[in-house]
Amino acid sequence: MKEFLANLKRHVLTGVSYMIPFTIAGAVIMGIARVGGMIYGVTDIWDASHKTAQGLIPFFHTLDGLGGLALGLMLPVFAGFIAYSIADRPGLVAGFVGGVLANNLGTGFLGALAAGLIAGYIVSFMANNIKLPESASSIIPVFILPVFGTLFTVLIMQYIIGQPFSALNNALVQWMSGMSTGSSSLVLALVVGGMVGFDLGGPINKAAVVTAMALISEGLFIANTAAQVAIIIPTLGYGLATFIKRKKFSSELSEAGKASFIMGLVGISEGAIPFTLVNPVRMIPVNVVGCAVGAATAVSLGAVNSIPISGIYGWLLVEKWPVYVLGILVGSLIVAAGAILFGKGFDSDDVESVV
Known part of the structure; x- marks a missing residue:
């Protein structure tokens, strides 16, 4: 059990280490855009109405959106590299797609964590247990693992994990908002x-x-x-x-x-x-x-x-x-x-x- 928990911690921290540069890049770009907007007296530079404003305001509005694009990759990258830590490269696709789905389902950080772990362990299980003749073994890492690993991950996220984790994330956000x-x-x-x-x-x-x-x-x-x-x-x-x-x-x-x-x-x-x-x-x-x-x-x-x-x-x-x-x-x-x-x-x- 101690070894499992130590490995689990290592997998999660791997995801965190790859996620942080995306978080920093996106947040800093958005920060620059919002400071630029404040120079013009605009405190909601992200609002779509600023697309047609005068001066550099449209530029800062666009810059804020580009920063948001980078920040939006935070959860997919987090999930993808948790799966990568568990199952190596064959786990990346399932992890990334699971992280994108976690984002779309509104499950937040906890859902992305679950997606990464599910993808990683599913792909690792298949890699260790699927045996094919040597002449066909090359299709395992390039076809079977990414395709079926992704399929099983997104089905579990969509129909089992999604709703309860979305509710949990909403409750956490509301609690933190109140705090x-x-x-x-x-x-x-x-x-x-x-x-x-x-x-x-x-x-x-x-x-x-x-x-x-x-x-x-x-x-x-x-x-x-x-x-x-x-x-x-x-x-x-x-x-x-x-x-x-x-x-x-x-x-x-x-x-x-x-x-x-x-x-x-x-x-x-x-x-x-x-x-x-x-x-x-x-x-x-x-x-x-x-x-x-x-x-x-x-x-x-x-x-x-x-x-x-x-x-x-x-x-x-x-x-x-x-x-x-x-x-x-x-x-x-x-x-x-x-x-x-x-x-x-x-x-x-x-x-x-x-x-």
Whole structure:
């Protein structure tokens, strides 16, 4: 069972790794289009009425649609590469088509996840069990597996998975919509931020970040705002701590602090791992609190990040970016203060203690 779950995690993360560039490309292009529209005072650049407007507004309207085209590939790519991870190239067709159908059926991220797994395991089962004479074996990977793998996948999605997963996705979207207003948005930001800070790229972090990115396609940005703020807080925080109180840290961690600060600026959370592993009992709670408070600060003050980018190169595309940056700063200072006041073992020159 442990091996199965480990493989399942690997398959899902493969899908995520291929999905992320599509998500980023589409969302950034849409972000550029919407910032361009705002220059002309247009806040709904996606509306069809802007096709015939004056100046560059039609161009930004078209650009927004092109970004949406890239973003629309997010779920098919996610499902396709989950299937690819399970069944190699023969699983790609069934996975992609299953992901497109999941999109059309309104099943959202969960439906695409199911489509990828169904396609992958069906194709893998057929590949392991269909035996033909050697003279005809070449038709298995190019005809039998893609054709019947796709057929069985879309039939299961259409007649078994589609309706319940669509209802589940709608319920999730409605719940998240309700959580995106008033005091509930603060609770959502605290939860998402804390999850992101808990294991720094581990399964809990990934669950929060991937769910937040998936909700972008539903027009829900609070979770993404919280996640993107939280991703970089620990790395920036530990980097700041090594600058503020250098004597508390060993020479190795002082150097790691410089790298951690730079990694934070470009949106990489793993720079905080060496510091956290020195004393996880003390540092994990510090990370969680810093990320949760920083995310809640940005969200409660009205920051909205509609693109899945946490690095400094995306900050100016955030609505109310000054308070977004303030949230990052608040969370980072909490982590820095926690490392300085509560951290133990940072001054050891024993390399084994920090890796």
